[in-house]
Amino acid sequence: MAKTVKAVVIAGNGTNCEREVATACKLAGAECHIVHIAELLAGRARLDDYHFLNLAGGFLDGDDLGSARAGANRLNQATVLNSQDSLADQVQRFIADGKLIMGVCNGFQLMTKMGLLPALDRDYHSQSATLTFNDGGRFEDRWCYLKIDPASPCIFTRGLDGIYLPVRHGEGKFMVQDDMTLEQIEARHLAVVKYCDPDYQSPVMEYPMNPNGSVAAIAGVCDESGRLFGLMPHPEAYLHRTHHPRWTREPDLPEEGMGLWLYKNAVNYIREELL
Amino acid sequence: MAWRIIVGLKDNVRDARGERVKREIREHLGVALRSVRTMDVYTVDADLTAQEVAAAAAGPFSDPVIQDYAINQPLAHDFDVLIEVGFRPGVTDNSGRTAREAIQYITGRPFAASEAVYTSVQYLLSGAVDVAVAERIVSGFLANGLIQRWSIVPANEFDRERGLPVVVPKVDVGSHQVAIREIDLNVSDSKLLQISKDGMLALTLEEMKIIQGYVADPQVQANRKEVGLGAMLTDCELEALAQTWSEHCKHKIFAAAIDYEDTTTGEKQFIDSLFKSYIMRATRDIRAQAGDNDICLSVFKDNAGVIRFTDDWSIVFKVETHNSPSALDPYGGALTGIVGVNRDAFGTGMGARLMFNTDVFCFASPFYDKPLPPRLLHPRRIFDGVVEGVEHGGNKSGIPTVNGSLVFDERFAGKPLVYCGTGSIMPAELNGHPCHEKQALTGDRIVMVGGRIGKDGIHGATFSSEELHEGSPVTAVQIGDPITQRRMFDFLIIARDRGLYNSITDNGAGGLSSSVGEMAEDTNGFEMHLDRAPLKYDGLQPWEILISEAQERMTVAVPPDMLSEFMTLAAEMDVEATDLGQFTDSGYYHCLYQGKTVTWLPMEFLHNGVPQLQIPARWVPPQTDEPQLPSPDIDSTIKQLLGSLNICSKESVVRRYDHEVQAGTVVKPLTGIANDGPSDAAVVRPLADRFDGVVTAHGICPRFSDLDTYHMTANAIDEALRNYVSVGGNIDHVAGLDNFCWCDPVKSEKTPDGEYKAAQLVRSNLALYEYCLAFGVPLISGKDSMKNDYQIGDTKISIPPTLLFSVIGKIDDVRQATTMDAKRAGDLVYLLGRTEDELGGSEYYALHGELGANVPKVDAQSAMNRYRSVNAAQKQGLIASCHDLSDGGLAVAVAETAFAGGFGIAVSLTKLDAPQGLSDATLLFSESASRLLVTVRPEHQAAFESLFTGQSCRCICEVTAFNELRITSSNGNPLAVSPIDDLKTAWQAPLKEM
Known part of the structure; x- marks a missing residue:
C-alpha cells in the first residue's frame, strides 16, 4: 500500500483560501489538515509531521503594514509554547529535510518577505525581492495566461508549458533589490511563471495581460531546489472545469482544472522522493 | 515617550499609491499636480528602547527591498506642500493595532493599556500647489474631517531636522466622572420632549408619557426600592428603552396602524401592521400551500432567514442597509455595512460559515456638476468611498462578492443607498439538533466575544458634527476591522462545532442592550455587569457601555460547565472573550455597575410596551401622460442607452471585488468571450464534493415608483426571479428578502406629503404580498430604512421609494447553469x-x-x-x-x-x-x-x-x-x-x- 502524503495548510489571522487549498491537496491524492496557527504556537501541531506546507491566500493581519509583513514578523518571531523550537526553526528544518512549500498570493508574499524566496544561493533568511502595489494602484480579480519556464527546477510545474489562472490581489508587483538579483533569478530559471499572451508564447509587460507591472512579467518564483514555490495567481481557484470563466462556452474543457496539476506534481514528487 | 517612525519608498521606486492619488485629485477636484508621493507614519506611544524601535522600523514596518525609514526625523524631501492625515482620537486604526501586535512579537512584552501605535499618511505634493489648494485637496478628497485630522506644511516652513511634531491622538476623556444619572420624568410634556431631544433618544411624546406613567406606578416604585434603585429612572434605563423602542430596532412604521384610502376605487382599509398583514402573511400562506415542499426553516425570528439546501445543509441570507453612515463617511460606513451584515449571516441559528456577499449601491451620477446643498458629499466621493469600503470589508474577510448593481438617480444625492447582503451555510444538524435553532438557558453565562467597547456608534443615527471637537472620540462614524472579526469567526466556528455555547447573536444596532436583551427573551431575564466589559479606553459611562455599537462583537450564551473550555480556546486563538453575567428567569432586564443595580426593567415592558404608531395614507395616482416623441435614430439611441449610467458596464467596480475566493463561484459576475459580459445572477457551489449550487439574484427599479410603487414592487420581484431563472435557479426552490428604503412616510410639518408616501408604502406591500404568493416565493428576512431624506433649510431631497428584492435558491447541478x-x-x-x-x-x-x-x-x-x-x-x-x-x-x-x-x-x-x-x-x-x-x-x-x-x-x-x-x-x-x-x-x- 502506498504511504500517505501529508499536506498542511496554515489558517488564521486573515488567511482566506485554506479550505480550497485543502481541497486541491486532497484531490491531488494527499491527506490534508487545515491547522490554525494557534495550534502550532500551542505546540499541539508540528510542521515536522507533514511533507507539504501550504501558505494560502488571504490578508494576513489585513496586510496593514504592507502585504504579509506583519505575518512574516509573526512567523519569524513567535515562540512555541513549552518548546525550544520556534516556528521559524520548524520552517527551516522543513526546508532542510527536502520537503515542499507552496505559497499562493498572500502565501507567496509571506514567503518572499520571510526570505524563503527566491533564496539565491539557498540563503533562506534574507529578503531580496518583494511584492508591492500593482501599478494600477488597485486590487483586481482577473484571469491571466501564464507561461511556464520548462528549464526551471520547479517540481510543481514539471511537464507544463502554460496555465490559465485568476489573480486576485492589490499588491502583486514583483520587484527585486537590484539588477544582479534579477539576473540570477533569470539565469537560474527561478522565474517559473510569467504573465503572457493568450497563446502562452511570450511574457508581456502590458496591462491587463500583466495585471500589476511585475518586473520581467514575473508571476511566480521558486528556489534553486525547486521545492519552494510561490506565485500570485491562484491554482486552487481552478480545480474543476466549472471554475473556468468560460466553461459554459468551451465544451471541450477537461473536467480537471489546470491548477490541480501543480498539486498533483507536488504529491507525485513526495511519493517518489520522500516516502 | 512617543516615537515617530516614517517609512517611504526609495527614490527610484514607483509610488503606485501616490500616482493613483494624483490621478484622483485631478478627476475629483480638477487640480493637476506634477507628482504625489506617499509615506507611512507610525507614532509609537510606548515604553520601548531605541533598539526595539529600530527593530520594528527595520522589520515589520518597512520593506528593505523598496523602502527607507527614519526615526524621529523626517524622510520627506523635494516637495512643495506636505500633508499629513491621521485619525482623530478613538477612531479605529487597524494598521495601528497590527503595528502594536508586531512590536509585541519583537519585544515579547504586551503593551500597557495606555500604550498604542497610531498611524498616519504623508502626501508630498509637487506642482502648482499652495496651502489653500492643499486645504481644498485634503478636505475635498484626501480626508474626512469627521474621523480624520491633518496638518499642512509648505516646503519653506518644513523643519528639515525634526520634521512634523509628534501628535499622539489618545482619547482624552477629560474630567468626566463615571456616574449614574437619574432622570426626573415627573415634568411637563414640553420638558419630556426636551429630554428626548437633548438626549438624542428619538422618543415621541406619547412614548415618553408611557415611560413617565410606568415609573410613577407605586408598585413599580416599591419594587425599585427593593433592588436599591431610586424613584427616578437611571440614564441606563432610559437609554435602554430608547434603543429598544427605536425605529431601527422596533420597526414602528411597519408595525403601525394605517388608515389607507385608495381614491381611485374609493376603498378604505385599516391595516394593523404592514409587516404582519403583508410580509409575514405572505410567508405563512406560501408555507401552508407548500406543505411537505416547504423550504423555509427559520423566518423573521433570527438575524437572517434560513432555508433548506440539501438534506445535510441549510443556507442563510440577510441583506442590510447602511445609508446614513455611508452618507457621512462613505468608506467607513460601507465597510461597517458589509462586516456588519457578515455578523448577521454568521450569527444565525448556532452560527453559519460565510459563503458570499452581494452589494447594491444607489448613487447620484458621479459626474454630477450642479451646486450641492450644504453638508452633502459629492456623489463621486461617495461612489469611491463606498466601493472601497465594501472592497476592503469583503476581500479581507475572504468572502466572494458575487452579485450586485449600481443604480443611479439624481435624488440619491440626498442620501445614497448602500445595500450589503451575505449568504452563509450551516449543517442541517449540529450535535443532534437543528443548527438553525438556538436557545439560551437560565444560568448560561453572557459572554461577549471580539472587539472592545468604545464610544463608537452611540446615537449613531442622530449624529451631528457640531459636537465633535479635537479630543472627543467620534461616535457616529465607525471603521470596521475585518481581521479582528475574521479571528472571531475562526474561533466561533470551532466553538460551535465543539458545542461550547447554546446561543449566539450579533452586537449591532443597540449593542449589548439589544443583543443581550433579545437573547434574554429565551429565559425571560438577565443579569449583566457592565463594569466587566472590556473597554477601548477609560471613561465610558455605564449607559455608553450598554448601548455602544462598537463593531466586531458577538454575544454568546455559554453553559457554565463549558465556560472554561470556551475561554481557553478564545485565549489561544487571540480572541478576547469576557464573562459579563448570566441569563436568568427573573423577568427583569437587570444591569449592574460595580455591584450596584443600574437597570431594573420588566422584560415585558421593554419589549412590548411601545405604543403603536398611527399613520394616515391616501393614494392619489400621479397625473402623467405618454410623451409624443419623434421616431428616433435607432443606432444612436441604442448606443446612448448602452452608455447610460444604469445600463453601462460596471466592470471597473466588479473587478475590485474578489468574486471567486472560496473556489465556489461557478457563474461569475463577468462572463463571455472576453470575461466582461454582464451576468444576470450568480451561481455558487459551496460544497466541493457535491454539484448542488446556490443561486442568488436581485431586482431593483426605483424609477417605476414615480408612477406606482405597486408596479415598482411587482417589477422588482419579477426582475429578481427572471435573473435567477436566467442562470438556472430552480423557480420552485427560492426565497426572497425585502429591503425597503423609503423617504419618511409619516405626515408631519416636515413631511406634508406623508399621506402620499405612506400610500406608496402600502401599495408596495400589497404588491409584495400578491406577487410573492403568485410566484410561491416565501419572504424569509428583510429590513427597512425609512428616513432617507435630506433636509437643511429649504432644501429637501427625498429618495425615490426603493425596494431591493433579493432572492436565494438552488440549482440541483451547477453544470446545468446557463x-x-x-x-x-x-x-x-x-x-x-x-x-x-x-x-x-x-x-x-x-x-x-x-x-x-x-x-x-x-x-x-x-x-x-x-x-x-x-x-x-x-x-x-x-x-x-x-x-x-x-x-x-x-x-x-x-x-x-x-x-x-x-x-x-x-x-x-x-x-x-x-x-x-x-x-x-x-x-x-x-x-x-x-x-x-x-x-x-x-x-x-x-x-x-x-x-x-x-x-x-x-x-x-x-x-x-x-x-x-x-x-x-x-x-x-x-x-x-x-x-x-x-x-x-x-x-x-x-x-x-x-
Missing part, C-alpha cells in the same frame, strides 16, 4: 414573453427627460409557466444562453448578448409577439416584464419549442458570424446595423476609469 453570452453562430434567438406598450419609467424615456405613464405590469401566472419551462430546458441542456430583458428593453439585451458572446445577432421585429401597431422604438425599448432572450442550437429547436407550447415564444432570428447587430423593422425594412465592437465600446465607456 450564462448570458451568445455561444455560436447559427444558433436561433428566441424572445420569451410578450412585448407590450410599456415605456413608462423606461431608460428610453429617461434619455428624453420623460417619465411617461404606461408602467410595465407583471403577469405572474404566465411568467411562472415560462420560468418553469426555462428550468426544464436548462435541465435538458437545450439552452445555449439566456439573458433577462430589463433596463433598455430588447435592444439592450440583444446587444449585450451579442457583444458578450463575440458574435453578431440579426433581429426581425416582424416576428415579435406584441400588439399590432407598436412603433419600432416601443418594440425595441419597452421594458415589459418577465421576458427572456434565449439562444438555442438549431438541432434543439423542436425539443425547445415543445416545452413552450401555448406560451409566448418567438424565434426572432439568429446568431451570426458577422459581428454586427442587425435590426429589421416591423414592416420588414432594415432599421439599424451596428458593429458589436462599437456597441461594446459605448457600453464600457462611462465608468471605465472609475
Whole structure:
C-alpha cells in the first residue's frame, strides 16, 4: 500500500483560501489538515509531521503594514509554547529535510518577505525581492495566461508549458533589490511563471495581460531546489472545469482544472522522493 | 515617550499609491499636480528602547527591498506642500493595532493599556500647489474631517531636522466622572420632549408619557426600592428603552396602524401592521400551500432567514442597509455595512460559515456638476468611498462578492443607498439538533466575544458634527476591522462545532442592550455587569457601555460547565472573550455597575410596551401622460442607452471585488468571450464534493415608483426571479428578502406629503404580498430604512421609494447553469414573453427627460409557466444562453448578448409577439416584464419549442458570424446595423476609469 502524503495548510489571522487549498491537496491524492496557527504556537501541531506546507491566500493581519509583513514578523518571531523550537526553526528544518512549500498570493508574499524566496544561493533568511502595489494602484480579480519556464527546477510545474489562472490581489508587483538579483533569478530559471499572451508564447509587460507591472512579467518564483514555490495567481481557484470563466462556452474543457496539476506534481514528487 | 517612525519608498521606486492619488485629485477636484508621493507614519506611544524601535522600523514596518525609514526625523524631501492625515482620537486604526501586535512579537512584552501605535499618511505634493489648494485637496478628497485630522506644511516652513511634531491622538476623556444619572420624568410634556431631544433618544411624546406613567406606578416604585434603585429612572434605563423602542430596532412604521384610502376605487382599509398583514402573511400562506415542499426553516425570528439546501445543509441570507453612515463617511460606513451584515449571516441559528456577499449601491451620477446643498458629499466621493469600503470589508474577510448593481438617480444625492447582503451555510444538524435553532438557558453565562467597547456608534443615527471637537472620540462614524472579526469567526466556528455555547447573536444596532436583551427573551431575564466589559479606553459611562455599537462583537450564551473550555480556546486563538453575567428567569432586564443595580426593567415592558404608531395614507395616482416623441435614430439611441449610467458596464467596480475566493463561484459576475459580459445572477457551489449550487439574484427599479410603487414592487420581484431563472435557479426552490428604503412616510410639518408616501408604502406591500404568493416565493428576512431624506433649510431631497428584492435558491447541478453570452453562430434567438406598450419609467424615456405613464405590469401566472419551462430546458441542456430583458428593453439585451458572446445577432421585429401597431422604438425599448432572450442550437429547436407550447415564444432570428447587430423593422425594412465592437465600446465607456 502506498504511504500517505501529508499536506498542511496554515489558517488564521486573515488567511482566506485554506479550505480550497485543502481541497486541491486532497484531490491531488494527499491527506490534508487545515491547522490554525494557534495550534502550532500551542505546540499541539508540528510542521515536522507533514511533507507539504501550504501558505494560502488571504490578508494576513489585513496586510496593514504592507502585504504579509506583519505575518512574516509573526512567523519569524513567535515562540512555541513549552518548546525550544520556534516556528521559524520548524520552517527551516522543513526546508532542510527536502520537503515542499507552496505559497499562493498572500502565501507567496509571506514567503518572499520571510526570505524563503527566491533564496539565491539557498540563503533562506534574507529578503531580496518583494511584492508591492500593482501599478494600477488597485486590487483586481482577473484571469491571466501564464507561461511556464520548462528549464526551471520547479517540481510543481514539471511537464507544463502554460496555465490559465485568476489573480486576485492589490499588491502583486514583483520587484527585486537590484539588477544582479534579477539576473540570477533569470539565469537560474527561478522565474517559473510569467504573465503572457493568450497563446502562452511570450511574457508581456502590458496591462491587463500583466495585471500589476511585475518586473520581467514575473508571476511566480521558486528556489534553486525547486521545492519552494510561490506565485500570485491562484491554482486552487481552478480545480474543476466549472471554475473556468468560460466553461459554459468551451465544451471541450477537461473536467480537471489546470491548477490541480501543480498539486498533483507536488504529491507525485513526495511519493517518489520522500516516502 | 512617543516615537515617530516614517517609512517611504526609495527614490527610484514607483509610488503606485501616490500616482493613483494624483490621478484622483485631478478627476475629483480638477487640480493637476506634477507628482504625489506617499509615506507611512507610525507614532509609537510606548515604553520601548531605541533598539526595539529600530527593530520594528527595520522589520515589520518597512520593506528593505523598496523602502527607507527614519526615526524621529523626517524622510520627506523635494516637495512643495506636505500633508499629513491621521485619525482623530478613538477612531479605529487597524494598521495601528497590527503595528502594536508586531512590536509585541519583537519585544515579547504586551503593551500597557495606555500604550498604542497610531498611524498616519504623508502626501508630498509637487506642482502648482499652495496651502489653500492643499486645504481644498485634503478636505475635498484626501480626508474626512469627521474621523480624520491633518496638518499642512509648505516646503519653506518644513523643519528639515525634526520634521512634523509628534501628535499622539489618545482619547482624552477629560474630567468626566463615571456616574449614574437619574432622570426626573415627573415634568411637563414640553420638558419630556426636551429630554428626548437633548438626549438624542428619538422618543415621541406619547412614548415618553408611557415611560413617565410606568415609573410613577407605586408598585413599580416599591419594587425599585427593593433592588436599591431610586424613584427616578437611571440614564441606563432610559437609554435602554430608547434603543429598544427605536425605529431601527422596533420597526414602528411597519408595525403601525394605517388608515389607507385608495381614491381611485374609493376603498378604505385599516391595516394593523404592514409587516404582519403583508410580509409575514405572505410567508405563512406560501408555507401552508407548500406543505411537505416547504423550504423555509427559520423566518423573521433570527438575524437572517434560513432555508433548506440539501438534506445535510441549510443556507442563510440577510441583506442590510447602511445609508446614513455611508452618507457621512462613505468608506467607513460601507465597510461597517458589509462586516456588519457578515455578523448577521454568521450569527444565525448556532452560527453559519460565510459563503458570499452581494452589494447594491444607489448613487447620484458621479459626474454630477450642479451646486450641492450644504453638508452633502459629492456623489463621486461617495461612489469611491463606498466601493472601497465594501472592497476592503469583503476581500479581507475572504468572502466572494458575487452579485450586485449600481443604480443611479439624481435624488440619491440626498442620501445614497448602500445595500450589503451575505449568504452563509450551516449543517442541517449540529450535535443532534437543528443548527438553525438556538436557545439560551437560565444560568448560561453572557459572554461577549471580539472587539472592545468604545464610544463608537452611540446615537449613531442622530449624529451631528457640531459636537465633535479635537479630543472627543467620534461616535457616529465607525471603521470596521475585518481581521479582528475574521479571528472571531475562526474561533466561533470551532466553538460551535465543539458545542461550547447554546446561543449566539450579533452586537449591532443597540449593542449589548439589544443583543443581550433579545437573547434574554429565551429565559425571560438577565443579569449583566457592565463594569466587566472590556473597554477601548477609560471613561465610558455605564449607559455608553450598554448601548455602544462598537463593531466586531458577538454575544454568546455559554453553559457554565463549558465556560472554561470556551475561554481557553478564545485565549489561544487571540480572541478576547469576557464573562459579563448570566441569563436568568427573573423577568427583569437587570444591569449592574460595580455591584450596584443600574437597570431594573420588566422584560415585558421593554419589549412590548411601545405604543403603536398611527399613520394616515391616501393614494392619489400621479397625473402623467405618454410623451409624443419623434421616431428616433435607432443606432444612436441604442448606443446612448448602452452608455447610460444604469445600463453601462460596471466592470471597473466588479473587478475590485474578489468574486471567486472560496473556489465556489461557478457563474461569475463577468462572463463571455472576453470575461466582461454582464451576468444576470450568480451561481455558487459551496460544497466541493457535491454539484448542488446556490443561486442568488436581485431586482431593483426605483424609477417605476414615480408612477406606482405597486408596479415598482411587482417589477422588482419579477426582475429578481427572471435573473435567477436566467442562470438556472430552480423557480420552485427560492426565497426572497425585502429591503425597503423609503423617504419618511409619516405626515408631519416636515413631511406634508406623508399621506402620499405612506400610500406608496402600502401599495408596495400589497404588491409584495400578491406577487410573492403568485410566484410561491416565501419572504424569509428583510429590513427597512425609512428616513432617507435630506433636509437643511429649504432644501429637501427625498429618495425615490426603493425596494431591493433579493432572492436565494438552488440549482440541483451547477453544470446545468446557463450564462448570458451568445455561444455560436447559427444558433436561433428566441424572445420569451410578450412585448407590450410599456415605456413608462423606461431608460428610453429617461434619455428624453420623460417619465411617461404606461408602467410595465407583471403577469405572474404566465411568467411562472415560462420560468418553469426555462428550468426544464436548462435541465435538458437545450439552452445555449439566456439573458433577462430589463433596463433598455430588447435592444439592450440583444446587444449585450451579442457583444458578450463575440458574435453578431440579426433581429426581425416582424416576428415579435406584441400588439399590432407598436412603433419600432416601443418594440425595441419597452421594458415589459418577465421576458427572456434565449439562444438555442438549431438541432434543439423542436425539443425547445415543445416545452413552450401555448406560451409566448418567438424565434426572432439568429446568431451570426458577422459581428454586427442587425435590426429589421416591423414592416420588414432594415432599421439599424451596428458593429458589436462599437456597441461594446459605448457600453464600457462611462465608468471605465472609475
